[in-house]
Amino acid sequence: MMHLAQIQRRIAQLQQQLLELGPLHPGSISEQYNVCGNPGCRCKDAKKPQKHGPYYQLSFTWQGKSSTRFLRPEQVEEMRQKVANYKRLRELMNEWVGLAVERERAERAKEKHHRGD
Ligand SMILES: [Zn+2]
Numbered sequence: 001m002m003h004l005a006q007i008q009r010r011i012a013q014l015q016q017q018l019l020e021l022g023p024l025h026p027g028s029i030s031e032q033y034n035v036c037g038n039p040g041c042r043c044k045d046a047k048k049p050q051k052h053g054p055y056y057q058l059s060f061t062w063q064g065k066s067s068t069r070f071l072r073p074e075q076v077e078e079m080r081q082k083v084a085n086y087k088r089l090r091e092l093m094n095e096w097v098g099l100a101v102e103r104e105r106a107e108r109a110k111e112k113h114h115r116g117d
Contacts, residue, residue, distance in 0.1 A: 017088075023082050025086055031053065031057075
């Protein structure tokens, strides 16, 4: 079990990391390759079809509503970073909540010890 001081120190670190988190966005990015309607196109080649793409898509669910939108190639890198930051936010939050629960437990154990029962 962690000591109260250790828990407090770790929570302070997490709070600092949360403050330093950059722009974020929920979701995930996927790559797609498509076939077009042009009969003579390279994407319809019988031997070695070369599909069009990649096309990048961001999919996410927020407040119960699912959304998908296409990203221009020049938007992909920035969105990857935002999605990574969102994932990091969730990890930091989970750890903070876990520590809050542990802290409560440690405080109760300490009180119990002081009361001597
Ligand atoms: Zn095509």
